Amino acid sequence: MENEKTAAAAPAEEESARSKNFIEEEIDKDLAEGVYDHVQTRFPPEPNGYLHIGHAKSILLNYGLAKEYGGKFNLRFDDTNPTKEKSEFVNSIIADVKWLGADFEDRLFFASDYFQQMYEYAVLLIKKGKAFVCDLSADEIRAYRGTLTEPGKESPYRNRSVEENLRLFEEMKEGKCPDGSRVLRAKIDMASPNINMRDPVIYRVAHLSHQRTGDKWCIYPMYDFAHPIEDGIEHVTHSICTLEFEDHRPLYNWVVRECGFEQPPRQIEFAKLYLTNVITGKRYIKQLVEKGIVDGWDDPRLVTISALRRRGFTPESIRRFVELVGVSKANSSVDYALLEYCIREDLKLKRSRVMAVLHPVKLVIDNYPEGQTETLEVVNNPENPALGTRQVPFSRELYIEAEDFMENPPKKYFRMYPGNEVRLMNAYFVRCTGCEKDADGNVTVIHAEYDPATRGGNAPDGRKVKGTIHWVAAETARKVTVRLYENLVDEEKGKLNADGTVNFNPNSLTVLNNCFVEPSLQNAASGESFQFVRNGYFCVDSKDSKPGQPVFNRVVSLKSGYKLPAKN
Ligand code: ATP
Ligand code: MG
Numbered sequence: 363m364e365n366e367k368t369a370a371a372a373p374a375e376e377e378s379a380r381s382k383n384f385i386e387e388e389i390d391k392d393l394a395e396g397v398y399d400h401v402q403t404r405f406p407p408e409p410n411g412y413l414h415i416g417h418a419k420s421i422l423l424n425y426g427l428a429k430e431y432g433g434k435f436n437l438r439f440d441d442t443n444p445t446k447e448k449s450e451f452v453n454s455i456i457a458d459v460k461w462l463g464a465d466f467e468d469r470l471f472f473a474s475d476y477f478q479q480m481y482e483y484a485v486l487l488i489k490k491g492k493a494f495v496c497d498l499s500a501d502e503i504r505a506y507r508g509t510l511t512e513p514g515k516e517s518p519y520r521n522r523s524v525e526e527n528l529r530l531f532e533e534m535k536e537g538k539c540p541d542g543s544r545v546l547r548a549k550i551d552m553a554s555p556n557i558n559m560r561d562p563v564i565y566r567v568a569h570l571s572h573q574r575t576g577d578k579w580c581i582y583p584m585y586d587f588a589h590p591i592e593d594g595i596e597h598v599t600h601s602i603c604t605l606e607f608e609d610h611r612p613l614y615n616w617v618v619r620e621c622g623f624e625q626p627p628r629q630i631e632f633a634k635l636y637l638t639n640v641i642t643g644k645r646y647i648k649q650l651v652e653k654g655i656v657d658g659w660d661d662p663r664l665v666t667i668s669a670l671r672r673r674g675f676t677p678e679s680i681r682r683f684v685e686l687v688g689v690s691k692a693n694s695s696v697d698y699a700l701l702e703y704c705i706r707e708d709l710k711l712k713r714s715r716v717m718a719v720l721h722p723v724k725l726v727i728d729n730y731p732e733g734q735t736e737t738l739e740v741v742n743n744p745e746n747p748a749l750g751t752r753q754v755p756f757s758r759e760l761y762i763e764a765e766d767f768m769e770n771p772p773k774k775y776f777r778m779y780p781g782n783e784v785r786l787m788n789a790y791f792v793r794c795t796g797c798e799k800d801a802d803g804n805v806t807v808i809h810a811e812y813d814p815a816t817r818g819g820n821a822p823d824g825r826k827v828k829g830t831i832h833w834v835a836a837e838t839a840r841k842v843t844v845r846l847y848e849n850l851v852d853e854e855k856g857k858l859n860a861d862g863t864v865n866f867n868p869n870s871l872t873v874l875n876n877c878f879v880e881p882s883l884q885n886a887a888s889g890e891s892f893q894f895v896r897n898g899y900f901c902v903d904s905k906d907s908k909p910g911q912p913v914f915n916r917v918v919s920l921k922s923g924y925k926l927p928a929k930n
């Protein structure tokens with residue numbers, strides 16, 4: 363029950379002045395000891411996919427720290443591996459970071475802009491006797507590397523002279539060496555207990571065109587060499603990354619030291635954010651996109667930032683979520699329900715509550731004059747009068763939810779059944795008189811009679827009803843498509859199958875093509891959202907809606923399967 367623990371810990375923390383997380387404590391210490399005279403953070407995505415909720419955590423953490431300490435925040439693309447990177451991803455990442463509210467101003471950088479400097483640092487290392495050109499093949503390098511229990515073996519090329527190394531590295535750069543024939547390696551320690559320190563490769567030959575530098579380079583720096591240099595060049599102080607890089611920290615420190623950066627950056631690791639019932643890894647999301655299991659990177663069932671936006675999540679709800687989750691040093695999964703809680707709370711007072719019938723059945727009010735319609739003034743959000751009122755048409759024929767009628771109800775069913783009186787929300791009391799059925803016994807029409815004295819939904823004689831149901835006037839109703847979602851994966855069975863494929867829930871999407879909404883919703887704008895009373899929050903899809911024909915995505919249901927623990 364890791365999840366609940368994570369979620370439960372946060373609100374208590376929020377009450378008093380929030381206690382500092384371990385990263386803030388480290389920064390405080392560094393500033394007090396004069397290690398740094400400023401705070402500079404960055405978010406360094408590789409443009410090889412769309413950002414997801416885990417990245418949102420990293421973005422908001424880095425941005426938040428810069429703001430808190432009066433420092434600066436950079437958005438820097440770590441575009442050192444041309445094979446998987448695309449400008450489509452660059453553009454989506456910029457849009458997502460802005461949407462989240464992490465304002466990087468004009469501080470947008472690309473690692474590829476530093477290729478020349480990185481090359482010069484590599485030359486510097488060669489001159490210092492700290493790097494050498496190695497002709498071993500990739501397989502041989504692996505075999506020489508040793509294991510966790512055995513030290514590695516030194517490369518026969520390790521003791522080349524500085525002059526020879528400079529000449530060969532120049533040849534690599536000039537395109538005279540085929541891919542894979544040579545690499546540049548740091549000369550550190552083949553006996554180090556940390557495998558990352560066993561003469562790691564820092565440059566490789568790859569005749570690849572780069573999306574920004576074209577064919578200028580045919581040597582590319584490796585991540586462990588490039589990343590610390592990027593940080594150093596940008597005067598980053600706290601290079602915050604996720605736990606899998608913990609074992610790489612000694613190499614990070616080696617690079618910034620040997621390259622001679624003043625006030626060298628330091629790496630601090632925190633735990634990645636994982637969520638139950640959804641896929642967070644870029645690699646796995648990519649798998650779903652490429653196999654066509656989902657409708658692109660912004661399919662509303664995904665937790666990419668663009669999918670969350672399309673589904674109807676707000677930046678505020680995601681910021682709140684990240685805040686509640688907090689920063690930790692130990693990996694755990696957060697309950698997806700916490701994210702749902704955050705969006706529900708955010709929309710509660712901000713959105714109008716309108717009527718939409720998702721599974722319609724006709725209701726005829728037999729004593730309501732034929733041909734008559736009237737307009738009711740309805741409050742948009744009873745908890746927030748600032749949202750005003752709207753006009754809703756009412757007439758003799760209405761649609762109600764099929765589940766709001768039962769011919770033979772069980773005990774404690776308070777909605778429509780023959781003889782029972784209920785309230786039509788915002789309208790009248792009606793008493794059910796019966797129903798019509800087709801040859802298969804399905805209810806096709808329900809009949810009722812209304813009490814004209816109950817206009818607005820209250821009886822002057824004070825009599826009460828136990829059920830209130832929503833409705834839409836048939837004649838003026840607009841037919842729309844509504845999409846309901848379930849979790850993308852079935853957590854019970856495990857997220858991944860034995861063969862590494864994603865364990866996909868086949869019922870994750872339900873499309874309802876026969877839903878009726880109040881006429882005012884026909885012209886709802888792309889991205890606009892509403893509460894459909896009793897059914898949840900819904901957002902106009904930005905991709906599949908057409909003018910006058912909105913498609914609504916359910917953001918979240920109203921039923922809270924989740925409650926933040928009470929304060930104590
Ligand atoms: P993925 O694991 O999804 O493939 P990644 O780490 O390869 O993501 P990058 O573009 O390299 O993606 O990551 C950019 C930054 O976001 C890194 O600092 C990384 O540590 C951080 N990050 C990635 N995933 C998460 C996550 N789940 N929670 C928090 N931070 C994350
Ligand atoms: Mg990565």
